[in-house]
Amino acid sequence: MGSEGKPDLVLDELDEKFAAFQAFRKSDADASNAILGDLGASDDVDRDIVLELSSPAPLGHPDRFTEAHRLVMRALEVLDRNGARGATVRARWLGPLRPIAQFIVGLVTQFIVRRYQATVINDLVNLYARREANCTINDPSLAMLARARIHAERLAPGFRRNPLGVPTFLLGGAIVSSALSALQQFLVSSLESAILRIVVTVVLYGLILSVGWAVLLGSAASRRRIGLTLDGPLQALYQVIGRCGKPPKDQSRVFALIAIILILVSGLVVPLGLLAAWLLGL
DSSP states (O other), X not given: OOTTSOOOOHHHHHHHHHHHHHHHTTTOHHHHHHHHHHHTOOSHHHHHHHHHHTOOOSOSSHHHHHHHHHHHHHHHHHHHHHTTSOOOOOOGXXXXXXXXXXXXXXXXXXXXXXXHHHXXXXXXXXXXXXXXXXXXXXXTHHHHHHHHHHHHHHHHHHHSXXXXXXXXXXXXXXXXXHHHHHHHHHHHHHTTOHHHHHHHHHHHHHHHHHHHHHHHHHHHHHHHHXXXXXXXXXXXXXXXXXXXXXXXXXXXXXXXXXXXXXHHHHHHHHHHHHHHHHHHHO
């Protein structure tokens, strides 16, 4: 029991430490570091954890939340309508293959954009629900967060649709299976002829190089469109909410890295493949 007959609650002790940290964190570095050490914090990540825990307000700037939420919802709408549109391919050297390349680039762009839309809306639903649970019953932020959460939940199914726009049964059905079976038979038969081995090697080189190039263009187009449409509004919303980490990132950089690896690998496939074909033909 406390000195006044009140129970000694851990909650009261934490409240005191959090309040002291907030009071000293900008004015007295030694005092704030001492409190952090008392709480078990030892690095910058720990400091961020304590800072977020000791900031009880569900919204950092409640007067701007509705505006920021509306801007992100509008940005998602605009990105959904324009972000997955086929990217322009200006490579004239492709000749008649240019429409095919443009289709592949558009498919990659669409996949990255739609996956990112689904990630953003899922994160917002969860973040709004958590901050809503953080509100007191009389907090004016409660109604704003509840309304924003309902908006996000209603919109979420529309942003979670198939990122490729291709029916699922086609991806795992008879068409893909037949194509792979035919490719396997062709590769097996090509091993019997030195000329076919060379042809297969060159075709494989061109295929890997083309796919890597298309993925690189698609990832660049998706990053540009996401950056133009959603990066600013999403950063503004997270800043207005406050103490909620950073917005999610899209996968364009991952796809670009994969594309670069494919292009580099293709540069090794053709000389090694031609060497193997020559040696097997001896």
